[in-house]
Amino acid sequence: MTIKEIAKEIRLSEGAIYRHFRNKRDIMSLMAENAAEAMCADIGRSFTAGRTPLQALEHALQKHMSHIEQRQGVSFLVVAEVVSLGEGKLKGEVSAALDRYTSLIKDLLAAGVKAGEVREGVDLDAAGLLVASMIHGLVNTWSLSNHGFDLEERYEVLWAIIRAGLVTGRCQST
Numbered sequence: 001m002t003i004k005e006i007a008k009e010i011r012l013s014e015g016a017i018y019r020h021f022r023n024k025r026d027i028m029s030l031m032a033e034n035a036a037e038a039m040c041a042d043i044g045r046s047f048t049a050g051r052t053p054l055q056a057l058e059h060a061l062q063k064h065m066s067h068i069e070q071r072q073g074v075s076f077l078v079v080a081e082v083v084s085l086g087e088g089k090l091k092g093e094v095s096a097a098l099d100r101y102t103s104l105i106k107d108l109l110a111a112g113v114k115a116g117e118v119r120e121g122v123d124l125d126a127a128g129l130l131v132a133s134m135i136h137g138l139v140n141t142w143s144l145s146n147h148g149f150d151l152e153e154r155y156e157v158l159w160a161i162i163r164a165g166l167v168t169g170r171c172q173s174t
Contacts, residue, residue, distance in 0.1 A: 003027070025090050031078045032090075036097030039064055043104045053111035054118060054166075058159070060108075061135065065155045068139055080140075102132045109166065118166045127166060134158050 003024055007014045021027045039060075046060040047053065106128030112118035138158060142151050 025087055028078055028081055029090055029093055032094045032097060035078065036094075036101055038067070039101055040104055042067075043101075043108065047108060047111075052117055053108045053115055054163075057105065057108045057112070057131075058163075061131070061155070061159060062152070064135060065152045068135075069151045098132065102128045105131050112166070119168065122166055127162075131162060134162060 003014050003017055006027060007017050017027070021030070042063050043056070043060040046063070047056040051059060106124045109118055109122065109124050109127050109131075113120055113122065113124070135155075138151070138155055142149065142154070
């Protein structure tokens with residue numbers, strides 16, 4: 001991802017971009033932070049809408065899939081670009097944002113345990129990471145395939161397998 005490509009995508013000149021950002025790192029930082037904030041806010045809004053914890057998580061994840069599909073996975077391409085840049089501070093910022101997101105998933109799962117929706121004994125750290133990783137891996141596969149499958153449809157199959165493991169302890173597809 002180059003400044004030239006970014007400028008072309010958002011229909012600005014490279015000079016216009018540099019009037020607002022010092023460098024590519026600043027652009028990547030802003031894009032990553034905006035994506036993380038939006039995804040975290042979706043989780044918060046889903047939980048406060050009178051849903052059970054598991055319903056809130058499902059609603060937020062479905063919303064994420066829809067947003068990702070509409071934006072063609074740009075936020076995940078930003079993460080890949082951050083990794084390829086190898087810039088320590090930026091990687092730390094993105095890692096912290098992903099940790100916040102995973103932590104919110106874990107919090108919803110913990111609330112699900114308390115509400116009796118998620119079985120007791122689930123390793124909440126591992127389950128939160130599994131859900132976040134499912135999304136990341138799915139979006140990467142979808143992007144690499146040139147959007148060659150229905151993202152939301154594939155997500156639903158994967159979520160059903162994970163959900164079954166959270167609820168019953170056995171992973172199975174619907």
